[in-house]
Amino acid sequence: MTAPYPRLRGSKDLWLNAAYELLISQGINAVKVMPLAKKLNLTRTGFYWYFEDISELHSAMVQRWESKNTGNLVDQCNTDAANICEALFNLMDCWLDPELFDARLDLAIRNWARVDPDLKLRLNEADARRIKAVANMFTCHAFSKEQADVRSLTVIYTQIGYISMQVEETREERLARVQHYVELFAGVRPTSEDVDRFLNRHPHH
Template sequence: MENGQSHETGGKSAGWRGSREVWLDAARAAFLESGLDAVKIQTLAARLDLSRTSFYWFFKDRNAILDALFDDWQARNTETLVAACDAYADTIAEGVLNVLSVFVDDDGFEPRYELAIRGWAHRSDAIMARVAEADARRLAALARLFERFDVPPDEADVRARTVYLAQIGYISMQVRESVPTRIARFPAYVKTFAGVTPSARELARFHARHGIGTAAE
């Protein structure tokens, strides 16, 4: 670049203000590390070694970046879960495995983000309402998954809640469980959630997706 190194190559050009993504990444990191009170303009500017005025090129005020942070959580966590519910599956067991994959994949749904947002909701009625809307959308997607396999609506709703509340419970309780241990329990979880046991073929595909071979076959 004519005016110096780009941010991506490890330096900053003269007058570099960052970018919307850079400021949002910093806000997310501060939020996850230290909570909502750490997401302040001056704190983020110091974290990025940028001027406070640079922030205003990308966000109107602190509320704007907080709104962006919430939207980012929605994109990462809610949309990831909804997409898993709507993903192709031959059987309900495979569909539930698709959903469970969300909670063990390194990319996509982020448990720490979920916990932090829900903590924020306890401080703000407006955020609590928005989180409730996200919960309703997630539950609707899960119920829709069961209904695709001819589960009656009332039963689909209960099964959806069983899946969802179990997973959110893992996060809220901050359960310390290794990924191999949790995955080993998934066949029994699928039977509990869906009423059927996944086949050896379905488990083999699931294990291959997570790079753990076919140990549970």
Template sequence: MTDRQRIQDPSRQTTSEEAWLTAAYEVLTAQGVEAVKIMPLAKRLGVSRTSFYWHFKDREALLEAMIRYWEDKNTGTLVARTEAYAENVFEAVFNLFDCWLDPDLFDSRLDLAIRNWARSDPALQARLDQADARRQRAMTDMLTRFGYDAEEAEIRALTMIYTQIGYISMQIHEDEAKRLARMPAYMEVFTGKRPAQSDIDRFMARHR
């Protein structure tokens, strides 16, 4: 059936693809992938089960759409932040830190849900490994652009990755102001250098 036929069919229910994905996201992040099922989602949305098939071939198609969303939002955005313009290494790493502070850039709940899901899904684990490798390469390349040799850049990138995965996996709920205040110290740990006050001020200004 073409998109035009779907739109013109008067029996088609109006629940959007985005609504199904949002409902699936809420269930996935709260209860895990096993709970993401068509009928419960339909009840959650207040529509019939058949309306699901206007948007997705089957449950696997819905799950695949969620994985692609995670790849684009989390890994794609993180890589883009490492490639953003920066005058020095501090501005570059602060650009990356934006991901840890702004859920519109990087969704920690979704990252945790994907990691938990991958434990029982070898195919997804392979994609997660690829995503982590892509993040590592991007962060390593970011540091080498600012004079770190390849080995040191890789170790510092891994330190940042493992720290953030630790935050996610341990589900740490830290006071936002306190976490923000600690960012200059994290910067010194991750880069081995103390940022100038002007670098800190620019970063703080966009998060207050």
């Protein structure tokens, strides 16, 4: 017969996932041990099996956000592309695939950073990394440094605007607009092949 302890403890990911859900729905002040234990129907002591204290959980949350959202965005910028439009479509995958980039989590982190100076620094570093990755993408496709810098800011600030304003649009609306955003950011119209390739990997439903 297996011991009941695992059920009482859960797993590290289980606690982290629950913490994310609370962060996204109610903000960082809601992320406390008792509400988490209650949400998971686990014992409070189970939490301390995986985390020394709540601040260690906070660190794990921030680390996971950095590797998921910023890490995936940088990877998408570094994906091989034949032209700038294809490169931008690779980046736009982030805005349509929550597995690549979790916009709700990004908003929750931005809200949390307003009351946490250390996190604000981490957020500024993450935004700088994202902007640099997008700028490098433009530079690789023969844009001048000045153009690459301004275009990367436009791409990232547009997306932060989407996140911060919690813009609501259907998947169909967003898919229909993407090629026009790409044209705007790139300064050239994407080929129908590039558009089709992008749309084919993002079914409407």
